[in-house]
Amino acid sequence: MKTLKVSIVTPDGPVYESNVEMVSTKAHSGELGILPGHIPMVAPLQIAAVRLQKDNRQELVAISGGFIEVRPDQVTILAQSAEKAENIDVHRAIEAKKRAESYLQAKRDDLDFKRAEFALKRAMNRISVSENRY
Numbered sequence: 804m805k806t807l808k809v810s811i812v813t814p815d816g817p818v819y820e821s822n823v824e825m826v827s828t829k830a831h832s833g834e835l836g837i838l839p840g841h842i843p844m845v846a847p848l849q850i851a852a853v854r855l856q857k858d859n860r861q862e863l864v865a866i867s868g869g870f871i872e873v874r875p876d877q878v879t880i881l882a883q884s885a886e887k888a889e890n891i892d893v894h895r896a897i898e899a900k901k902r903a904e905s906y907l908q909a910k911r912d913d914l915d916f917k918r919a920e921f922a923l924k925r926a927m928n929r930i931s932v933s934e935n936r937y
């Protein structure tokens with residue numbers, strides 16, 4: 804079976820590199836499913852899971868937005884942060900979710916509100932990925 808080389812890279816370094824049969828994630832424009840031979844493209848990504856199909860199983864990586872660059876035999880994801888499901892500290896994510904929720908309830912200024920909304924999304928994404936709910 805044909806495969807794609809997928810690299811997920813953050814400012815702190817590489818997080819994931821493997822040959823996979825399919826990669827899917829969420830672009831701003833909607834769901835993306837990439838198979839080998841896909842036309843070249845670049846797209847901005849949402850805070851979401853990256854699902855990697857490999858040897859009849861699925862690996863999950865949580866990313867906090869970024870960009871995807873697709874070539875026929877290679878996919879590179881440049882993410883603000885990325886964690887493999889097994890490396891996610893769920894307790895930390897639950898605490899981050901609580902903190903963000905209390906900020907949102909306090910309804911401070913717009914900047915805090917936006918930051919808290921993104922923090923909440925990152926935390927919920929990490930919780931979902933670690934629980935394999937994608």
Ligand code: ATP
Pocket residue numbers: 815867884885886890891892893895896899922925926929
């Ligand atoms: P927190 O408030 O818990 O720091 P955050 O969403 O503000 O969460 P980020 O700024 O997105 O954190 O990430 C900072 C660094 O910490 C990144 O390297 C990221 O991969 C890592 N990180 C954040 N949350 C977790 C987590 N729950 N489990 C593992 N690594 C995490």
